[in-house]
Amino acid sequence: MTSSILDPIAEPLTLRCGQTLPNRLMKSALSEGLGNLAGAPSSRLLGLYERWSLGGYGLVVTGNIMIDRRHRVEPGNVVVEDERHLPALSRWAKTFQDNTDAPLWAQINHPGRQATNMLNIAKAVAPSAVRANTSRFTGKPRELRAEEVENLLDRYAATAVVLEAAGFRGVQLHAAHGYLITQFLSPLANRRTDEWGGDPERRRRFLLEAVRRVRARVSPSFAVGVKLNSADFQRGGFSEEESREVIRALAAEAVDLIEISGGTYESPAMMGRPQAQSTKAREAYFLDYAKTAREHAGPVPLAVTGGFRSKAAMTDAVASGAVDMVGLGRPAITFPEAASILLNDKTDRLPSHVVQVGTARPVVAKVIDLKQIDSALDLGWHSLQIRRISKGKDPQISRVWWHALVRVFFKFDPASFQRRRG
Numbered sequence: 154m155t156s157s158i159l160d161p162i163a164e165p166l167t168l169r170c171g172q173t174l175p176n177r178l179m180k181s182a183l184s185e186g187l188g189n190l191a192g193a194p195s196s197r198l199l200g201l202y203e204r205w206s207l208g209g210y211g212l213v214v215t216g217n218i219m220i221d222r223r224h225r226v227e228p229g230n231v232v233v234e235d236e237r238h239l240p241a242l243s244r245w246a247k248t249f250q251d252n253t254d255a256p257l258w259a260q261i262n263h264p265g266r267q268a269t270n271m272l273n274i275a276k277a278v279a280p281s282a283v284r285a286n287t288s289r290f291t292g293k294p295r296e297l298r299a300e301e302v303e304n305l306l307d308r309y310a311a312t313a314v315v316l317e318a319a320g321f322r323g324v325q326l327h328a329a330h331g332y333l334i335t336q337f338l339s340p341l342a343n344r345r346t347d348e349w350g351g352d353p354e355r356r357r358r359f360l361l362e363a364v365r366r367v368r369a370r371v372s373p374s375f376a377v378g379v380k381l382n383s384a385d386f387q388r389g390g391f392s393e394e395e396s397r398e399v400i401r402a403l404a405a406e407a408v409d410l411i412e413i414s415g416g417t418y419e420s421p422a423m424m425g426r427p428q429a430q431s432t433k434a435r436e437a438y439f440l441d442y443a444k445t446a447r448e449h450a451g452p453v454p455l456a457v458t459g460g461f462r463s464k465a466a467m468t469d470a471v472a473s474g475a476v477d478m479v480g481l482g483r484p485a486i487t488f489p490e491a492a493s494i495l496l497n498d499k500t501d502r503l504p505s506h507v508v509q510v511g512t513a514r515p516v517v518a519k520v521i522d523l524k525q526i527d528s529a530l531d532l533g534w535h536s537l538q539i540r541r542i543s544k545g546k547d548p549q550i551s552r553v554w555w556h557a558l559v560r561v562f563f564k565f566d567p568a569s570f571q572r573r574r575g
Contacts, residue, residue, distance in 0.1 A: 161471040162479065163496055166454060168409040170376045172322060175255055176211035177471050178492040181412065181458040181480035182260040182325065182380065184216040184227065185539055192222055192232030193241045197543035199248045204542050206252035208485065209493025212478065213255060214325050217262035220308040223275040226264045233312045239319055246320030256322035258376060261312050263305060265333030266294040280336050280343040280350060302349055310366040323376025326363055329414045334360050335382060338399065339391045357399050361406060368407045378410040379403055383442040393442055397449045404451040412456040412480055413439050413446065436466045444475045456480050463502045464495050486538045487548050506550060508534040
């Protein structure tokens with residue numbers, strides 16, 4: 154996977170499935186919240202992706218699409234269980250692909266215990282009946298029965314089949330940020346002693362089996378990727394050592410790209426919290442891990458998402474061989490044409506927009522968990538920008554943090570942000 158000395162991020166990349174990505178800049182998955190009440194993509198979601206199709210990216214990955222309508226992460230999730238929304242899904246894929254050679258992949262997901270409060274009628278399910286250490290999500294989940302585990306694996310495959318029929322060119326299985334597959338991988342969340350838990354090999358079996366079932370039911374030219382945590386940044390949790398072993402196991406499967414992220418909503422490293430000063434200076438949150446994972450990945454390309462802002466850092470990361478793709482998340486919201494801007498040398502840096510509680514922090518901290526509210530405000534502010542883009546408008550960078558409060562309390566149970574004692 155050699156790159157041009159002049160501009161490594163402009164080089165194409167050919168994947169195992171035969172797809173060729175036009176360049177090394179990827180629009181990573183971002184939750185859009187623009188599905189309708191039935192779980193179908195709305196016209197505004199199509200408008201959003203039409204704008205991103207003009208952004209110059211080598212690959213675009215959608216926000217998480219639910220595989221089970223009984224279990225959703227948040228309002229506005231698109232749900233794909235069967236072909237009931239096939240015409241709308243087809244319009245979504247066509248709207249994007251009509252404007253670019255870059256492929257559109259759909260991220261597919263199940264929240265497990267990370268189902269938002271007050272949204273789902275069905276009780277949250279998880280590998281084990283272990284509650285997440287945050288009040289943002291529903292309470293203690295119910296442990297999945299063995300037959301339900303098998304059903305969920307089949308759902309990943311069934312969802313991928315429908316998305317291929319709709320014209321998407323690949324799927325990405327979400328195995329990061331504390332969702333269901335992450336829960337199976339985590340020794341804190343997965344306390345099973347059957348074939349789905351008990352040691353690292355059995356904890357990663359769910360992910361590997363999901364990849365196998367998807368690959369077995371889609372065309373050889375349809376891409377199958379995985380988004381994986383480098384670690385979950387919790388004491389006794391999923392570690393970098395275990396993550397590298399998962400990458401080694403994925404490399405033996407028919408995987409086309411592994412995107413590296415990290416953290417959960419209990420410890421949101423994917424949002425830059427926490428991070429050391431050395432990480433801030435280097436930009437990319439998970440680049441050091443990627444360097445150690447490179448030999449385990451073999452021929453499978455690696456992407457890193459989180460923290461990249463300067464073209465120099467992106468170029469160095471690809472030129473060094475540590476990564477093959479650079480993922481852009483929030484910059485693709487504030488600058489929808491971010492890849493084109495960078496590749497055409499119209500800027501050498503994408504400004505950061507970190508949104509958090511302002512001057513009232515000392516007062517607010519007495520009644521609210523600042524870590525949780527900062528995370529939610531950042532999501533809410535960027536969600537407002539997504540909605541502007543979906544309406545054909547430009548992002549409004551001047552919006553201050555408190556503009557996101559209404560959006561945050563609409564999406565989440567206000568009790569989620571109460572300050573915990575002890």
